[in-house]
Amino acid sequence: MTETLTDEDRKLVVLARGALARAESPSGAAVRDGDGRTYAGADVRTRTLTLTGLQVAVASAISSGARTFEAAVIVNGAPDDPGLDTLHELSPEAYAVLTDTAGAPQQRIGRADA
Structure with missing residues (x-):
């Protein structure tokens, strides 16, 4: 992907990488809601619960009152992340x-694809 990230998208990369590192998770994500607020999450994998970082970030945003979203970043994630369906x-x-672990953009899904 040759496209560069906006300053706001770079902020999401930092948040997603931070969530990934804190949780020692293989993937992390961050979302920006319609009001510009940001939320981050990392994969959750227990015997009884499995969520992707994007699902965690979206759920956190919704539980904090977010109703719309502008953008998401998934660090070291997959294009079939089920959180994309909810987003x-x-x-x-x-x-x-989608970025690699270092935060370099690999793929854009959504509005820019149109």
């Missing part, structure tokens, strides 16, 4: 950027 269910115009 686009609530905000079809939202986009997501």
Whole structure:
């Protein structure tokens, strides 16, 4: 991907990488809601609960009152992350950027694809 990230998207990368590192998780994510607030999450994998970092970030945002989303970043994630379905269910115009572990953009999903 040759496209550069916006300053706001770079902030999401920092938040997602921080969540990944704190949780010692293989993947982390961050979202920006329609009001510009940000939320981060890392994968949760227990015997009784499995969530991707994006699912955690979206759930955290929703539980804090977010109703729409502008963007998401998934660090070291996959294009079939089930959290993308929830993101686009609530905000079809939202986009997501997948990055490698270092934060370099690999793929954009959503609005920029149109």
